[in-house]
Amino acid sequence: MNWLVEPFAMGFMRRALAGCIALSVAGPPLGVFLVLRRLSLSADVLQHGILPGVAIGAAIGGATLWVMGLGGFFAGLLVALLGGALARATAGREDSQLAGVYLIALALGVAIISQTRGVDLTHVLFGSVLGVTDEALFLMAGVASVALIGLAVIWRPLVLESFDPLFLRALGGHGAWWHLGFMALVVLCVVGGFSALGTLMSLGLIILPAVAARHWAAELAGQIRASVALALAASWLGLMLAYHVDLPAGPAIVLTAGGLWVASLLAGSRDSLRARLRRPHFSG
Amino acid sequence: MGAVSGRLAARAAFVAAPIVLRNLTLTHERRPAVHHLSGTFAPASLTAIVGPNGAGKTTLLRAIAGLHAVAEGVLDLGGLPARAIGLLPQASALDRGFPVSCLDVVALGALGRVGAFARMPQAELDRAADAMARVGMQGFERRPVGSLSAGQFQRVLFARLIVQDAPVMLLDEPTSAVDARTEAALLGLMHGWHEEGRTVIAVLHDLELVAAHFPQTLLLAREAVGWGRTGEVLTPENRLRARLAAEAWVEAPEICDAPHSHAA
Numbered sequence: 001m002n003w004l005v006e007p008f009a010m011g012f013m014r015r016a017l018a019g020c021i022a023l024s025v026a027g028p029p030l031g032v033f034l035v036l037r038r039l040s041l042s043a044d045v046l047q048h049g050i051l052p053g054v055a056i057g058a059a060i061g062g063a064t065l066w067v068m069g070l071g072g073f074f075a076g077l078l079v080a081l082l083g084g085a086l087a088r089a090t091a092g093r094e095d096s097q098l099a100g101v102y103l104i105a106l107a108l109g110v111a112i113i114s115q116t117r118g119v120d121l122t123h124v125l126f127g128s129v130l131g132v133t134d135e136a137l138f139l140m141a142g143v144a145s146v147a148l149i150g151l152a153v154i155w156r157p158l159v160l161e162s163f164d165p166l167f168l169r170a171l172g173g174h175g176a177w178w179h180l181g182f183m184a185l186v187v188l189c190v191v192g193g194f195s196a197l198g199t200l201m202s203l204g205l206i207i208l209p210a211v212a213a214r215h216w217a218a219e220l221a222g223q224i225r226a227s228v229a230l231a232l233a234a235s236w237l238g239l240m241l242a243y244h245v246d247l248p249a250g251p252a253i254v255l256t257a258g259g260l261w262v263a264s265l266l267a268g269s270r271d272s273l274r275a276r277l278r279r280p281h282f283s284g
Numbered sequence: 285m286g287a288v289s290g291r292l293a294a295r296a297a298f299v300a301a302p303i304v305l306r307n308l309t310l311t312h313e314r315r316p317a318v319h320h321l322s323g324t325f326a327p328a329s330l331t332a333i334v335g336p337n338g339a340g341k342t343t344l345l346r347a348i349a350g351l352h353a354v355a356e357g358v359l360d361l362g363g364l365p366a367r368a369i370g371l372l373p374q375a376s377a378l379d380r381g382f383p384v385s386c387l388d389v390v391a392l393g394a395l396g397r398v399g400a401f402a403r404m405p406q407a408e409l410d411r412a413a414d415a416m417a418r419v420g421m422q423g424f425e426r427r428p429v430g431s432l433s434a435g436q437f438q439r440v441l442f443a444r445l446i447v448q449d450a451p452v453m454l455l456d457e458p459t460s461a462v463d464a465r466t467e468a469a470l471l472g473l474m475h476g477w478h479e480e481g482r483t484v485i486a487v488l489h490d491l492e493l494v495a496a497h498f499p500q501t502l503l504l505a506r507e508a509v510g511w512g513r514t515g516e517v518l519t520p521e522n523r524l525r526a527r528l529a530a531e532a533w534v535e536a537p538e539i540c541d542a543p544h545s546h547a548a
Contacts, residue, residue, distance in 0.1 A: 036382055157400045160392055163382040166373055167444075170349045171396055172366035218428050220383045 007243035016129040016196055016249060019140035020235035023205055026144035027189045028227035029151055031210030032220070033182065037162050040207055041095070042083050045102040046183070047190050047203040049079030051109030051124070054199060058119045059112055065135050069191050072199070076187030079105065080180065109199070127198030127250035129242055136195040143192030147185045154181050159220070201250030205231055208257035215268025230260050301362020302327050303348060303452070303483065308357040310343050316540070317343040319506040320357070325485060330478040332498035332514070333487045336530035339504045341487040345371065345454045348485070361452075367396035370450035372441055372458050380430055386440050387412055387425040393447030408447070415446035420469060435462040442470055453477055455486040459493070471497050491518060505529035 007013050034043045053075025054068045061067030082101060086094040113121050123131055132140075151158075160168045161175045168175050186206070193202035213227035238253030245252070266273045303325040310318040318340035325331055333341045346352040347359055349371040361369075370393075391404055391412040398404055416422055419439040429437060438461050445453060455474070459467045475497070477484050488494050494501060494514060501514040505526040510517035 153401060156392075156395070159382075159384060159388075160395070162379065163384055163389070164378045164392075166351060166377055167371075167392070169351055170366065170369070170371050172350070173400070218383055219385060223383060 003244065004240070007240050012130055012132055013239060013243060015134065015137045016132040017236065017239055019132050019137045019196055020205065020239065020253065021232060022141045022144035023189060023193050024209075024231035024235050025228055026147040026151075027193070027206035028209040028213070028231045029224045030147065030182070030186050030189055031206040031208075032213060032223050032227050033151075033158060033162065034186065034207060035210045035214070036220075040211075042098060043186055043190075043203055043207065045083060045098045045105075046076055046079050046187060047199060048102045048105045048109075049082075050076040050187065050191055050194065051199045052105055052112060053078075054124060054194065055109045055112035055116065058124075059116045063118050065133070065139060065195060069139055069194070072191045072194060073187055075105075076190060077184060080183040080187060084176070084180065084183075122248070123198070124194070125198045125200045125250075126248040127194065127196050127201055129196060129239065129249040131195045133195075139195065140192045143188045147189050147192075150181070150185045150188075154178055154185075158182055196249050197253060198248065198250035201254045204250070204254030204257055205234065208254065208261050209234060212257075212261040212264035212268070215264040215270050215272045218270060230264070231257070234260055301364060303362070303364075304358070304360040306358040306360070308347075308359055309355045310340065310347050310352055311355040312343070316340075316355075316506055318347070318504070319540070321504075321508055322357075323502070323508060323511045325483055326500075327483055328478070328481045329500050330474070330484045330498055331486070331500040331502060332494040333485060333502045333504055334489065334491065334494055334518070335504035335509070335526055338530065338533065339526070340506050341504055342374065342456055344504065345456050345485065345487060348452075349454055364452060367448075368450050369452045369454065370445045370448040372445050372453075372455040374456050374460075380432075380437060383428050383430065385426050386416065386421065386429055386432070389429055389440055390416055390443045390447055393444035393449075396448065396450075412443070412447050415443040416440070418446060418469075418473065419443045420466060435466060438462055439466060439470075442473070446473070450482070452483045453485070455484070457487050457489065459488070459490070467493075491523075494518065506533075 008017060034040050050072035053071035053073070055071075056075075057064075057068035057071025060071075079101060083094065083098060086097045090097065110121065113119055113124055157168065157173060157178045160173070161178045165175045189206055190202045193205060197205060209227040209230035210223075212230050213223040216226035217223045234253055234257035238256035239249065241247060241256060242249045242252035264272065269275060305321050305323050308318060308321045309316055321344070333344065335341055343352055347354060348361070349369050350366050351371075387409070391409055393415075394404070394408040394411070398408060413422075413425060416425060419442050421436065421439050421443060424432070424436070424440075429440060432440065438458070442458065453474075458470055458474075462470065471493075474484050474486065486498070495518060498514055500512065501517040502511045503509040503517050503522055503526055506529065509526045509529065510519075510522045
């Protein structure tokens with residue numbers, strides 16, 4: 001059983017694990033809401049949107065994590081606002097515009113980083129467990145705490161905004177503000193994850209466990225518990241995979257989370273292959 | 285008990301105000317859905333709104349609930365705040381796939397009292413369970429709303445309206461999609477609200493039901509064809525006029541240049 005424990009003898013692996021545990025607690029609940037609100041693809045665009053911000057941060061502050069993170073945060077917020085504006089301008093048919101935004105953001109980010117000295121493009125895009133310094137760990141734990149508390153605070157209006165936005169408006173609530181607040185929390189988590197998972201993969205730990213969770217629970221609270229459990233498993237197994245096979249942490253964790261999704265699809269208790277094959281109906 | 289009596293007092297204060305429409309025009313884009321409508325929903329009245337499809341019934345309810353902007357004229361709620369108006373929408377507007385339980389949905393009716401952030405008090409949860417029993421949905425508390433039939437879901441929304449406890453109740457086709465027994469139960473609840481002194485306004489299509497249960501009727505065909513005591517409004521002549529008006533709605537209307545010509 002040595003190979004289970006051995007990777008975490010290294011300080012950087014322990015830091016990476018601690019950081020990913022923090023993100024696994026905060027990110028997947030946001031992911032469940034992204035999935036339910038049909039915003040998974042918008043969140044994908046958001047994740048690419050932070051890259052130019054990270055790149056500009058790197059160009060200004062060198063490889064300073066906080067500057068890069070701050071740049072990514074503001075760029076992500078900008079893309080979230082832009083996405084909202086596009087959705088309104090196109091009456092909900094914003095997908096083509098979002099695809100455009102995503103391509104431009106990715107190209108712009110890569111272009112800026114390739115012109116910046118001292119920053120490894122691969123590490124920014126795909127993450128590196130070696131990148132999880134004490135500073136990165138504080139960033140991950142800090143944003144995870146803010147995101148978790150933030151979601152708890154906006155929970156009730158967010159549920160209502162997702163389920164029955166008209167009722168919220170009739171009560172005098174402003175759905176758009178809750179939506180923006182929620183998207184800001186998503187941006188925070190994506191930025192928090194980028195040093196370990198990379199800007200291309202950061203969302204993986206948020207979305208994949210959430211998609212898989214709907215195969216394990218019917219109710220919102222149950223889906224959120226399942227998503228956190230799956231994300232914790234993906235973090236631990238993924239980091240071991242990264243260590244033993246020498247993969248970047250981002251792809252390793254995302255592949256593990258993807259594997260858990262496929263397993264949930266096959267063996268989960270709801271809407272899965274198993275449930276489809278063997279489902280005697282109730283008597284009443 | 286202090287909170288409850290305080291709420292009742294607040295409701296009594298709300299109820300004093302009639303809902304007054306003065307030359308009210310509501311539009312979709314620039315096309316009028318409600319055209320130069322004037323009249324008053326008296327406090328504590330029980331009114332049915334009837335009329336052909338496209339007559340502006342839903343738009344009028346949404347405007348009173350603050351969900352549709354007034355294009356022209358005045359919609360005077362006498363200072364009622366948004367949360368003092370309860371609306372039962374047509375159920376199709378909701379995301380019924382969202383994984384919330386029936387009790388959670390019903391308890392959200394208390395949002396105006398509890399606020400967005402505070403913990404839901406046990407008293408409100410009890411009240412929600414009680415409201416579910418009143419619409420015949422006891423035993424469904426933990427069921428996800430996605431598993432309900434259209435009629436059951438309508439009853440859950442009705443229970444939420446009970447919990448909302450608003451002095452003005454707006455109901456958009458409340459009895460569509462429910463069975464005869466539920467329809468009777470819901471009508472009983474509406475009569476109960478009327479007797480408690482709330483203003484109840486319901487959009488309905490079943491004229492027999494309106495004649496049997498609603499003292500006041502607004503026959504709407506963008507403009508008011510008739511508005512007053514149900515027996516005097518639902519005459520064969522008025523119903524013919526409403527139908528003819530609906531058939532006369534033209535494809536490319538001209539700009540209405542006489543904004544005050546229909547004012548009462």
